[in-house]
Structures are given as structure tokens and as C-alpha cells.
Amino acid sequence: MFEELNDLYQQVIMDHSKKPHNFGTLAGANCCARGQNPLCGDQMQIFLKTEDNIVRDLRWEGDGCAIFKASSSMMTDSLKGKTRGEITQLFDEFHAMITTGEIAPNNHLGKLEVLSGVNRFPARVKCALLGWRAAMSALEGDHQPVSTE
Amino acid sequence: MHGHPLIYLDNAATSQKPQVVIDALTQFYRCDNANVHRGIHELSNRASAAFEKTRERAARFINASHSDEIIFTRGTTESINLLANAWGNQTVKAGDVILLTEMEHHSNIVPWQLLARRTGAKLAFLPVNGDEGLLDLSRLEDSLTSNVRLLAFTHISNALGTINPLVELCEKARKRGILTFVDAAQSAGHRRLDVQELGCDFLALSGHKMCAPTGIGLLYGRLELLDDMEPWQGGGDMISSVDFHESTWNKVPHKFEAGTPNIADTIALHAAMDYLDAVGRDRIAQHDSEIGAYAFEELERLGKVRLFGPRNQRAGLVSFLLHNIHAHDVVTFADRQGVALRGGHHCTQPLMKKLGVSSTSRASFYFYNTTEEVDRLIEVLRGIQKFFGE
Numbered sequence: 001m002f003e004e005l006n007d008l009y010q011q012v013i014m015d016h017s018k019k020p021h022n023f024g025t026l027a028g029a030n031c032c033a034r035g036q037n038p039l040c041g042d043q044m045q046i047f048l049k050t051e052d053n054i055v056r057d058l059r060w061e062g063d064g065c066a067i068f069k070a071s072s073s074m075m076t077d078s079l080k081g082k083t084r085g086e087i088t089q090l091f092d093e094f095h096a097m098i099t100t101g102e103i104a105p106n107n108h109l110g111k112l113e114v115l116s117g118v119n120r121f122p123a124r125v126k127c128a129l130l131g132w133r134a135a136m137s138a139l140e141g142d143h144q145p146v147s148t149e
Numbered sequence: 150m151h152g153h154p155l156i157y158l159d160n161a162a163t164s165q166k167p168q169v170v171i172d173a174l175t176q177f178y179r180c181d182n183a184n185v186h187r188g189i190h191e192l193s194n195r196a197s198a199a200f201e202k203t204r205e206r207a208a209r210f211i212n213a214s215h216s217d218e219i220i221f222t223r224g225t226t227e228s229i230n231l232l233a234n235a236w237g238n239q240t241v242k243a244g245d246v247i248l249l250t251e252m253e254h255h256s257n258i259v260p261w262q263l264l265a266r267r268t269g270a271k272l273a274f275l276p277v278n279g280d281e282g283l284l285d286l287s288r289l290e291d292s293l294t295s296n297v298r299l300l301a302f303t304h305i306s307n308a309l310g311t312i313n314p315l316v317e318l319c320e321k322a323r324k325r326g327i328l329t330f331v332d333a334a335q336s337a338g339h340r341r342l343d344v345q346e347l348g349c350d351f352l353a354l355s356g357h358k359m360c361a362p363t364g365i366g367l368l369y370g371r372l373e374l375l376d377d378m379e380p381w382q383g384g385g386d387m388i389s390s391v392d393f394h395e396s397t398w399n400k401v402p403h404k405f406e407a408g409t410p411n412i413a414d415t416i417a418l419h420a421a422m423d424y425l426d427a428v429g430r431d432r433i434a435q436h437d438s439e440i441g442a443y444a445f446e447e448l449e450r451l452g453k454v455r456l457f458g459p460r461n462q463r464a465g466l467v468s469f470l471l472h473n474i475h476a477h478d479v480v481t482f483a484d485r486q487g488v489a490l491r492g493g494h495h496c497t498q499p500l501m502k503k504l505g506v507s508s509t510s511r512a513s514f515y516f517y518n519t520t521e522e523v524d525r526l527i528e529v530l531r532g533i534q535k536f537f538g539e
């Protein structure tokens with residue numbers, strides 16, 4: 001019935017959404033932020049431990065749709081061990097992919113590319129970006145909750 | 150829609166528009182377009198007459214005793230803001246209470262929060278009894294304390310499908326000298342409303358949820374109350390005379406309609422009201438109740454679903470959650486099969502918090518929806534459950 005959605009809801013995405021990685025709180029976190037999508041009520045909290053400009057560890061908690069959960073889960077996998085500069089660049093690449101579908105050559109997206117189908121579902125772009133916006137806000141030390149609106 | 154016939158089940162958000170309404174709009178712009186209440190010329194007279202005729206039609210639609218009791222607004226939200234300002238600012242004092250219910254739409258919460266902030270008044274809420282979505286009426290008498298100035302509540306909940314006992318609520322409030330406001334956004338196009346029989350003091354509705362265009366709605370208020378209220382917006386049309394430093398107000402209802410109104414959509418509202426009465430609002434109410442009950446039962450039979458709102462005497466909408474599948478995913482999947490649902494908090498975040506959910510999926514029906522469409526919805530939901538391994 002839903003062949004055309006197989007692309008958006010690939011098995012990897014379903015797996016992450018059902019069993020999200022790095023889920024929970026983090027003792028000793030030094031950056032954290034909240035994010036929410038006011039339209040649909042998705043909300044999350046992210047906790048990062050940074051050291052020498054590098055994200056050593058991170059966890060997240062929240063509730064929302066499969067795309068949001070999978071994207072947040074995969075993001076936490078890919079941010080671990082990266083520097084702030086690397087993360088900013090990765091965010092730009094991810095943002096471009098999700099909003100326009102463009103994937104730059106020599107990018108650093110790796111496994112995150114399975115989310116590229118989101119750009120064809122404009123109503124779901126916010127879901128895929130919520131976790132990222134919260135992470136960027138935590139790294140910038142911005143303590144206002146981020147909102148996708 | 151995505152290669153499937155459209156099944157539009159988002160009528161609580163806005164209804165589809167019949168041809169007669171679209172025709173009324175184009176007819177006005179093609180043949181009768183002019184400003185109202187200011188021209189001496191024939192075209193303006195024509196526009197003014199059609200505009201004021203809609204006021205009379207609207208009064209008949211809700212059985213107001215006088216057409217001056219109808220104030221045109223952009224919709225329910227603007228009506229409530231008008232009330233909270235024009236009535237609230239001058240009547241409500243620090244320590245007074247505005248009594249609402251836990252199932253109110255944001256538009257019947259936030260304007261009162263703003264009023265409370267301006268005046269030092271407080272808000273109180275009649276509780277909802279959980280997923281069943283009924284007001285806990287055992288708490289009503291105790292909640293109607295001497296400092297309550299207004300009981301403001303929704304007739305039909307857009308998030309639960311509950312139909313509140315309007316007559317009882319208005320009567321209990323009136324006995325204690327408390328004014329009542331009814332949010333009829335979800336009911337006006339779905340059942341007969343008689344403000345005199347119901348005994349409410351104020352009532353609001355939105356045209357776009359009852360076959361009319363967006364951007365037009367109304368506030369009904371009892372004439373003696375409106376007479377005592379101050380204007381809330383200043384400008385043309387609402388004055389009787391203007392000096393550099395002082396002005397005097399036009400009479401009700403024009404006192405509350407500053408500036409050029411939404412003429413074309415108002416005239417199209419007339420066509421929508423005629424249309425609904427030709428279909429028959431009693432028939433629509435009957436159809437709502439049958440299709441609402443059918444959808445509720447079929448969802449229950451589908452299984453692995455959490456249903457919101459009462460089992461009996463429900464409106465034509467059903468809010469639900471499939472186990473372990475988020476409302477957004479459900480809406481995306483249903484959309485791909487041509488079924489338009491709503492997923493989210495339905496502008497009732499406090500209610501969602503109380504129920505312990507962040508969102509629900511909602512199917513909301515109108516007179517043109519059929520039980521076959523409900524069957525198709527159930528088939529699609531079954532497919533979604535299968536896809537998600539539920």
C-alpha cells in the first residue's frame with residue numbers, strides 16, 4: 001500500500017525510531033538545550049559533554065514522530081567525537097540535503113544520507129531538523145528553547 | 150491526491166466550499182463591488198444592502214432577537230479577542246475569575262490570559278474527566294463562585310468530539326448572575342443554534358468551518374450588554390463624530406466594526422447559511438452523530454488504538470492514537486493514500502498535557518462524508534499498522 005513511502009521510512013529509519021541510540025540523560029553534561037516543534041508537540045532535550053572543543057559524549061530524550069526520532073538518534077551517533085567546526089559543517093550539509101535534496105560531493109554525511117528522502121515531504125522537514133537545531137543551540141550555549149517555528 | 154481520490158477528513162479545521170458560495174464571491178466582485186456605508190452612489194448602496202442583509206440572515210441563523218446583536222469579525226478568534234477587550238477591560242477587575250474548561254481551543258484561553266495580565270483577574274478551569282472527554286459537572290456548582298464574571302466554554306470540542314451540555318451550563322451560570330460565552334466554531338455549521346433558547350449572553354462562530362470563505366465570522370452579544378461595551382478598535386465607520394481630541398461612537402453593532410469590513414466574504418456567508426439550511430442543519434447533526442459513532446466503533450474494532458472523547462452522543466469527529474505509531478506518521482501515510490487527516494495538538498495543548506499525550510490524529514466529518522470513506526480510512530490505518538509492525 002505504501003511503496004512510495006519505503007524511501008522515507010527505510011528499515012534503518014524504522015529501527016532507529018523504535019530503538020533510538022544514545023537515549024537518556026547524561027551525568028556530567030556541560031551543554032544542554034531543549035527543542036520543540038510547536039505545531040505538532042514534538043519535544044526533546046539534548047545533553048552534551050564537550051572537552052577541548054570536541055563532543056566526547058551526548059544523550060537525548062524526547063517524544064515525537066518516527067522521522068524526528070530516527071533523525072535525532074542518527075545525529076547523536078554521528079556527532080560523537082567531532083569538533084565544533086566539523087559539526088557546523090556537517091549541519092550545513094545535512095540542512096541542505098533535508099531542505100533541497102542537494103548532496104555535495106565529498107560530503108561528510110555518511111549514514112545520514114538515508115534521510116535524504118525527507119526533502120520530498122515538506123511537512124516533515126521540521127521533524128528531521130529538530131534534533132539538530134537543539135544540538136546546535138546547546139553547542140552555542142544558547143539557553144532559550146529552540147523552536148522549529 | 151497522490152494518485153488516489155481525495156477523502157477529506159479535516160473538516161474541523163475548515164470545510165470545503167459549495168459552488169453557490171464561490172459564485173456569491175465572484176458575483177460580488179464582478180457586478181457589485183463597492184465600499185459599504187459610505188457611498189451615495191448606487192453601487193455602494195447595493196453593497197451596503199447586501200452586507201446588512203447578511204447581518205439579518207445571520208441573526209435568523211442563530212435566532213438572535215435583533216440583527217444589531219451580530220458583529221462581524223474575522224472569525225471565532227477575533228470574536229473572543231473583541232470580547233476580552235471590549236467587555237473584559239471595563240468589567241473585569243483584579244481578583245475576578247474567568248471560568249473556562251480544560252478542553253478549550255487556544256483561542257478561548259490566550260485572550261483571557263492576556264485580559265488576566267491586564268487586569269489581575271484569574272483563570273479557572275472546569276476539569277475534563279480523562280480520555281472520555283466529558284466535563285466534570287459535579288464541580289460546576291462549586292466553580293461558579295461569586296467572583297466569577299464569565300463562564301466561557303466550547304459547545305463542541307475540536308479535539309475530543311465532546312458535545313457539552315450548553316443549556317445546563319448557561320442556566321447554572323445565569324442563576325448566579327454570571328455571563329456566558331459559547332464558542333460555537335465547531336457547532337454552528339453542524340446543528341441548529343438558538344441563542345434565545347440556549348440562554349447564552351455571547352456566542353462566536355467562524356464562517357470557514359461552515360461552507361463560507363475564510364476571514365469572516367461573527368460575535369453575537371445580547372444588545373443591552375453590547376450597548377454598555379466600549380469599542381476595541383478605532384477607525385472609520387465606528388464613530389458618530391470625530392474631533393481632533395474627542396470622538397463619539399456609532400451605535401451597536403457598527404461601534405465594533407472599525408474600518409472597511411470584509412464585504413465579499415460577508416456576502417458569501419449569507420450564501421453559505423442559505424445553503425446549510427437548504428441541506429438542513431438537523432439532518433447534518435443526525436449525519437454527524439451517525440458517522441461519528443460509526444468511525445468510533447470501527448476504530449475500536451481495528452484495535453491497538455487509543456480513542457478520545459465520549460462513546461455516546463459525540464460530534465462528527467474522532468481523535469485517536471494508534472499504539473506505538475506517532476500521529477504525524479499516521480497523517481503522512483494516510484495522505485499518501487489520499488486521506489486528509491489532522492495530526493497534532495489541535496490548538497488544545499493544555500488538554501493534551503492533561504491527557505498525557507503530545508498529539509493525536511483526528512478524522513473530522515461533514516455532511517458530504519460517507520461511511521464508505523470511513524471504511525477506506527480504516528483500511529488505510531490497518532495498512533499503517535502493518536507497515537509499522539503493529
Ligand SMILES: Cc1ncc(COP(=O)(O)O)c(C=O)c1O
Pocket residue numbers: 161162223224225226227254256257303305306307332334335355496
Ligand atoms: C473549538 C474551536 N474554537 C475556536 C477555533 C478558532 O477558530 P478560527 O481559527 O476560525 O478563529 C477553532 C478552530 O480551529 C475551534 O475548533
